[in-house]
Amino acid sequence: MISILIILVIISIVVLLNLKELIKSDSKVKIMLIFFFITGIVLALAILIKLDRQPPNPFIALMDILKAMGLESQQ
């Protein structure tokens, strides 16, 4: 629980630090949309990792596919 709180605090600090620039930008809506979309992904991913419920790792899947194709790792 404390670690999730720390994540929230870190992300809030980053958002607060950028808030001035986000509000003052000429294309406010677009930049906020992208910024909060990426920040949302970070938050979701961080919480899921902390709860040990992260989505399946795409790189492990890629390595398995390569292995199935006969492209084995180096020895």
Next chain:
Amino acid sequence: MNKKIIISNYQLAIIAVGFFHGSTSISNPAMSAKRDAWISVLLGTIIGILTITLHLFVSKINNGRNLVEITEYCFGKTGGKIVCILYILYFLYLSTYNTRTFGEFMIAVSYPETPMLVLVLILVICASYAARSGLTVIGKTCEILVPLLPMAVVVVTLSLLNTGDFTGFKPILLNIGPVIRSAFDISCGIYGDFVIFLMILPYTNSIKGRFKSTFWAVGITFAIIMTITARNIQIIGPVLTDYIRYPSHVAAQLIPGISIDPLVDMNLLIGGGVKVAVCIYACSKMTSEISGIDQYRPLVSSYAMLTIALGFWIFPNAMDLYRWLKSFGDTVLSLPVQILFPVLMLIITKIKNKKNKRTVKRTPPELIIG
């Protein structure tokens, strides 16, 4: 397409040296080639020069366009944006990989008690500060820090160079497969990432100088990697080099009477920092350009956070990172963005430029003037 010139060609070269250096100073770029690692470095550099020349030509014939503009010119508005997103994902992967390598190295070698998040945060905060401040700051920072990289390598190498026995390099080319494989790893993992400089090249002060400074950077990087590889084979031995995760650090520890292994850590901090800064800069700049936003700076911190989060997801521990490094995954991810798309861009731009020239020739001069 006239862009504001932000960096000199000297700064371009010095950023390129720092970028190529990345994490190569601590890991073994040609681990599978064992005693023939130096041949892999040589072959890898030759392939790398070809790749870099391709990227430089793409930039040259596009006459001042950056990567986003080139992709839009070649693949159309929608196609270009899709290709740009692929590039952003690749650059994000690069920064994640380098951040994670740095964290794992620091935990394994210098700060075993410190939480990984703290170490990674330090690197990412420094890198994102440089990326936020822009190319000029990255260039000027590199001017000060990057010359320390070869210096540290020279100090460690000269301190250990007291032997005249070179049997570690023999027999040569007993097994050719791993040598070629390692050469491709070096080419893709070090030189091929130069594709990111398509976002930087248009902001330098001369086209001719770009070629010269880039090839100088390649030469210096080659000298550094060759020195590191030859030293590790000579000092640690080809068999042990294959099993040790950080041979350069072990080599630095072998120097009697003095502990200069922090020099190797410093190398990683500078090289890794430059690489992460350039990657985060490119990701944010590309995102802002494809979505038509005037500012890229607020996106830097969000991409920096994403780099850390992705690192903990994709490479949860050192073993996974090591497994990924030894697999073909990196090469498979690199080939489309480093070779395939640039070749397509080169061909399409050539065809389009020819068409445009013909149209201009056919148009009567009075219409052109009018």
